[in-house]
Amino acid sequence: MQAIEFEAQLKDGMIRLPTPYQHWRDNRSVKVILLATEDAPQTRPSDASQRLTAILEIGCRCAAAPELDPRSPDEIIGYDADGLPA
Known part of the structure; x- marks a missing residue:
């Protein structure tokens, strides 16, 4: 199986393949995984x-x-000699 990754905009529910892959024939079996960007309306x-x-x-x-970061919260904050956050 060949894997490709590209970004695209949906248009009328369709995704257009990038030019280097447009030679793929109709009815070719593919597996599609979509990852929506965070700014997509939910x-x-x-x-x-x-x-x-x-x-x-x-x-x-x-x-x-x-x-x-495997440190504890106290290690992340850090304290000075008087016990105050550094």
């Missing part, structure tokens, strides 16, 4: 249970994120 959940589900999904994504 629908707002309409009721409390949908909002709760959305919040829990965000929590799961955050919990799965890698730890970028």
Whole structure:
């Protein structure tokens, strides 16, 4: 399987392949994965249970994120000799 990556704008629900790949024939089998940018409009959940589900999904994504700084909060803040934040 060949993987390509490119950015595109949706137009009428369609994505145009970049020029180097437009030679691909019709009916070619492909696997498509779409990643929407953060500024894409998002629908707002309409009721409390949908909002709760959305919040829990965000929590799961955050919990799965890698730890970028293994230091404790106290180590990150740092304190001086008098115990005040440095």
